[in-house]
Amino acid sequence: MLRACGVVKSHDGTPALRGVSLGVRQGEVLAVTGPRGSGKTTLLGCLGGLLPVDDGEVWFDDIPVHSLPRAARERLRLENFGWVGSEPQLLPELTARENVALPLLLAGAGHRAATTAAYEWLERLDVADCARSRPAELIQSQRQRIAVARALAPQPRVVLADDPTAPLHREAQEQVLRILTTAARSHDLTLVLALHEPEQAKHADRVVALLDGHLPAPVATPVAAAVTAAATPA
Numbered sequence: 001m002l003r004a005c006g007v008v009k010s011h012d013g014t015p016a017l018r019g020v021s022l023g024v025r026q027g028e029v030l031a032v033t034g035p036r037g038s039g040k041t042t043l044l045g046c047l048g049g050l051l052p053v054d055d056g057e058v059w060f061d062d063i064p065v066h067s068l069p070r071a072a073r074e075r076l077r078l079e080n081f082g083w084v085g086s087e088p089q090l091l092p093e094l095t096a097r098e099n100v101a102l103p104l105l106l107a108g109a110g111h112r113a114a115t116t117a118a119y120e121w122l123e124r125l126d127v128a129d130c131a132r133s134r135p136a137e138l139i140q141s142q143r144q145r146i147a148v149a150r151a152l153a154p155q156p157r158v159v160l161a162d163d164p165t166a167p168l169h170r171e172a173q174e175q176v177l178r179i180l181t182t183a184a185r186s187h188d189l190t191l192v193l194a195l196h197e198p199e200q201a202k203h204a205d206r207v208v209a210l211l212d213g214h215l216p217a218p219v220a221t222p223v224a225a226a227v228t229a230a231a232t233p234a
C-alpha cells in the first residue's frame with residue numbers, strides 16, 4: 001500500500017537518500033534500522049508526504065504522492081498518516097487529553113466522542129492520570145506516551161514513528177514499542193518504525209537496514225533469523 005521507487009533526496013546538497021526502493025504492505029510492521037545520518041528520518045518523511053522527493057516515486061495505494069501539489073500532499077497526510085517523532089511535540093497550552101482529542105476534533109468527531117476516545121488512548125499508554133496536565137507539568141517520557149496516543153487515536157492507515165522511544169528508559173521503550181505494534185496489528189494499521197537500536201526491531205514483521213542513503217540488502221525477518229539461528233550448529 002506504500003511504495004518508494006528509486007527515491008533520491010538531498011538536504012541543501014547533502015545526499016540523504018540515493019535511490020531507495022521498498023514497499024510496505026497494508027497492516028505490516030516494518031522496521032528501518034541504520035546508524036545516525038543513514039537517512040531513516042528522510043525516508044519516513046518522503047514516505048509520509050512530509051518531504052517532496054528530488055527524484056523517484058512514492059505511491060500510497062494508487063496515489064502518486066511524489067507528483068501531488070503541496071496542499072494535496074498535506075491533505076493526504078492529515079487524513080491517512082500519523083507521525084511520532086523522537087521528541088514529543090505537544091501543544092503547550094492544551095492538556096494531555098485535549099492534545100490527543102485535537103486530531104479527532106479536526107477530523108470531525110463530536111466533542112464527547114473525541115474526549116472519551118482520547119482518555120481511552122491515554123489509559124492504554126498508561127498516562128491517564130496525566131489527562132488534565134499540560135505538557136510543561138509532565139516529564140519527557142509521559143509527554144512521549146501522550147504523543148503516541150495522539151498519533152494512534154485517529155486510527156490513521158499508516159503510522160510513521162521516527163525513533164519513538166528515544167526519550168524513554170529501557171523498560172518504557174519496550175512497553176511503548178509493544179503498544180505501537182499491538183495497536184497496529186489489532187487495528188490493521190501499517191506501521192513504519194525508524195530505529196537506532198537493531199534489537200528493538202524484534203517487534204517488526206520485517207526489517208530493512210539503511211546505510212548512507214542506500215538499502216544494501218534485505219535483512220532477515222525476526223522469524224527467519226530465529227529459524228536460521230536454530231538451524232546453525234553452535
Ligand SMILES: Nc1ncnc2c1ncn2[C@@H]1O[C@H](COP(=O)(O)OP(=O)(O)OP(=O)(O)O)[C@@H](O)[C@H]1O
Pocket residue numbers: 011012014015016034035036037038039040041042043196
Ligand atoms: N534539514 C537538514 N539539513 C541538512 N542536512 C540534513 C537535514 N536533515 C538531514 N540531513 C542530512 O541528511 C542525511 C540523512 O539524515 P537523516 O536525519 O535522514 O538520517 P537518520 O538516519 O534519520 O539520522 P538520525 O538517526 O540521526 O536521526 C544526514 O547526512 C544528515 O546530516
